[in-house]
Amino acid sequence: MAVYRRPSRTRYVLAVLVLAALTLVTIDARSNGTGLLSDIRSKVSDGFAPLQRGTHAALQPIGNFLTGALDYGSLRHENQTLRNQIVALQQQSVQAAGEEAAAEQVLAEQHLPFVSGIPTVSVEIIDNGSSNFENSVTIDKGTTSGVAVGQPVVAAGGLVGSVQSVSAHTATVILLTDPTFAAGVRLPGANIGTAQGVGRTDPMRVTVDTTNLAAPKVRAGEELVTSGLDFEKFPPNIPVGRIAAESTSPGQAEPDITLAPLVDLEQLSYLQVMMWSPQ
Amino acid sequence: MSPHVLARLRVGLLLFVAILVQTSLASDLRVAEVAPDFMVLITICAGMAGGAEAGAWVGFWAGLATDMFLTSTPLGLSALTYCLVGAAVGALRAGVLQEHRALIPAVAFVATAAAAVLFVALGDVLGQSQLLDAGRSWLIRVALVEALWSTVLSLPVSIVYAWAARGSAGIEQLGPPRGGMISTERLPAR
Numbered sequence: 466m467a468v469y470r471r472p473s474r475t476r477y478v479l480a481v482l483v484l485a486a487l488t489l490v491t492i493d494a495r496s497n498g499t500g501l502l503s504d505i506r507s508k509v510s511d512g513f514a515p516l517q518r519g520t521h522a523a524l525q526p527i528g529n530f531l532t533g534a535l536d537y538g539s540l541r542h543e544n545q546t547l548r549n550q551i552v553a554l555q556q557q558s559v560q561a562a563g564e565e566a567a568a569e570q571v572l573a574e575q576h577l578p579f580v581s582g583i584p585t586v587s588v589e590i591i592d593n594g595s596s597n598f599e600n601s602v603t604i605d606k607g608t609t610s611g612v613a614v615g616q617p618v619v620a621a622g623g624l625v626g627s628v629q630s631v632s633a634h635t636a637t638v639i640l641l642t643d644p645t646f647a648a649g650v651r652l653p654g655a656n657i658g659t660a661q662g663v664g665r666t667d668p669m670r671v672t673v674d675t676t677n678l679a680a681p682k683v684r685a686g687e688e689l690v691t692s693g694l695d696f697e698k699f700p701p702n703i704p705v706g707r708i709a710a711e712s713t714s715p716g717q718a719e720p721d722i723t724l725a726p727l728v729d730l731e732q733l734s735y736l737q738v739m740m741w742s743p744q
Numbered sequence: 745m746s747p748h749v750l751a752r753l754r755v756g757l758l759l760f761v762a763i764l765v766q767t768s769l770a771s772d773l774r775v776a777e778v779a780p781d782f783m784v785l786i787t788i789c790a791g792m793a794g795g796a797e798a799g800a801w802v803g804f805w806a807g808l809a810t811d812m813f814l815t816s817t818p819l820g821l822s823a824l825t826y827c828l829v830g831a832a833v834g835a836l837r838a839g840v841l842q843e844h845r846a847l848i849p850a851v852a853f854v855a856t857a858a859a860a861v862l863f864v865a866l867g868d869v870l871g872q873s874q875l876l877d878a879g880r881s882w883l884i885r886v887a888l889v890e891a892l893w894s895t896v897l898s899l900p901v902s903i904v905y906a907w908a909a910r911g912s913a914g915i916e917q918l919g920p921p922r923g924g925m926i927s928t929e930r931l932p933a934r
Contacts, residue, residue: 475797475831482804482827489808489820490870502819509812513767520768528772592813593771595779597886598864598875599816603767630815637815644877645816664878665777 507632511607514635518591518605579623579690579703585737586610588618591635593733600643600665601626602733607634615698617739622728623704624648624691625736636738640730641669641705648699649692650724656681657692660705660724668709671722683711683722700741747911754908755790755802762786763809773893778886780893782901783810784859787826788852788894789905791833794912799830806830817872825863829855852898857891 493502588610592603606612608631616628618638626646629639639646646662650671658673658681671689673681687708693701706724713720762782770779783806791799807823814822833855841847864883867875876883 475795475800475835478797479800479827479831482800483824486804486807486820486824486827489811490818490824493818493820494871506812506819513764513812516764517767520764524765524769525772528769592767595766595770595781596810596814597778597781597860597890598867598878599814601815603813639815643816644874664882666882667878 503630506630510603510632510635510637514591514603514605517603521591579619583700584740585619586612586740588612588636588736588738590733590736594640597665600640600646600662600730601629601637602640602736604636604638604736604738605634606738607632607636609633611740612636612738613742615742617699617703617741619703619737619739620728620733620735623706623726624699625728625730625733627698628738638736638738641726642667642730648705649694649697650689650705651692651701652681652689653683653687654679654681657694658689658722660689668723668725669706671724673719673722681720683708683720685710688727689724696743698743700739751909751912755905755912756805758905758908759783759786759802759806759809762806763813766810767813775889775893776885778889778893780897781856781859781890782897783807783822784826784829784856784890785852785894785897785901786905787830787859788833788855789848789898789902790909791830791835791855792837792848792851792902793906793909794834795838796831796834798909798912799832799834800827801830803827803830816874817867818870821867821870821872822863825859825866829859829862832858848902849895849898852894853891856894857887860887860890 489502492500496502586606588604588606590602591605594601594603604612604618612628612631614628614631618625618627624641626638626640626643628636630637640662641648641660642662642665644662644664648660650658650660652658652671652673656673658671660669660671663670685708689705689708691697691699691701691703691705693699704727706726709723709725711720711722766782770782773780787799787803787806790802794802803826804823807826808820810822810826811817811819833851837847837851841851844850861883864875867873
């Protein structure tokens with residue numbers, strides 16, 4: 466085995482790099498999404514967007530194929546002939562089906578009932594988010610199209626998330642399952658709650674505010690919408706999710722509520738950004 | 745142009761392609777909702793092929809590239825994590841680990857899992873407590889599935905990395921490990 470001969474230089478390099486990284490973390494954490502580092506991020510995001518879009522389009526068939534291959538276990542009960550037929554048919558129809566689905570999705574999102582007169586911008590997802598600790602997607606429009614930080618993002622089923630960061634030609638949308646996401650929701654009996662993301666695989670958690678009111682009686686399957694109160698981040702009546710489970714522990718006033726998003730976050734392609742701000 | 749400079753340019757190009765693939769394809773490769781992390785894998789390969797210094801450098805830049813596409817965590821958190829992981833892998837390879845055919849996949853598994861845990865731990869220490877909100881079970885799942893992905897992809901990626909970094913100081917000193925790297929005889933300027 467070869468022996469590495471320069472431990473002191475290696476330690477020096479490591480120390481410098483660790484200090485550089487810690488400095489970046491400190492500056493970025495303190496700048497709260499503004500400043501030089503945010504500008505650099507925006508510029509990189511903008512510069513990368515065309516490449517990302519092209520690569521995403523080019524690699525999507527490979528991704529679809531691999532996704533199918535990874536789900537093989539759930540299909541093993543089917544016989545070999547049928548699988549072969551499905552693969553052959555998928556290969557033939559994947560492009561047509563993709564285009565048809567995209568067209569249907571765009572059409573469906575042109576008349577969202579809950580948007581109620583608020584202007585929207587149609588956007589396409591160019592990156593589904595590859596981080597395992599952040600539930601976000603990147604969209605193909607930014608400040609040049611009127612997109613701004615904090616704007617609500619919706620799809621045909623309801624709320625998808627909100628704009629987290631924006632550059633000239635792209636924006637990052639934080640999805641409602643992300644732990645940093647929270648939205649005020651209306652509960653039965655004029656109660657108000659806060660729906661909070663927990664993680665990619667878990668339903669949202671609803672915290673109930675029952676000040677001066679009786680605890681809300683909720684049922685599984687009930688749909689909750691945004692409250693739209695003053696200073697809320699979202700306009701009222703956007704469907705957020707369906708109550709997946711509710712239970713009240715003995716001695717507890719408020720029920721524990723979990724909420725399953727109405728929009729299938731795994732199947733997002735086109736979204737609508739609502740040109741709305743709380744002010 | 746010197747072989748060292750050429751090697752750096754090739755590794756830079758490899759990182760560029762890797763972040764492009766990471767941001768375009770990785771989300772389609774989710775198993776149990778967990779995506780692979782190509783950037784940490786390249787960092788591990790750099791540490792294995794070039795030692796602690798190469799691992800630290802490549803890890804820093806790979807992490808910084810990753811940070812550019814994250815919005816919930818501060819710039820530099822992935823750079824810090826990957827830099828430490830790359831350096832640790834390189835130091836272990838140079839001083840502790842015995843040559844073995846299964847060395848690269850085994851190290852890729854352990855180091856990737858460690859990187860996922862370290863990212864969350866460092867994030868928590870640096871005020872990013874939301875990283876823990878998804879719970880321990882999610883962290884364990886991410887660590888395991890990412891580690892499995894790295895194990896599967898480690899051999900081809902290590903070959904590509906060794907090709908890109910041929911002629912660099914780290915590879916000249918350490919020599920690529922067995923089991924997946926190109927053989928030392930095929931490397932120029934040893």
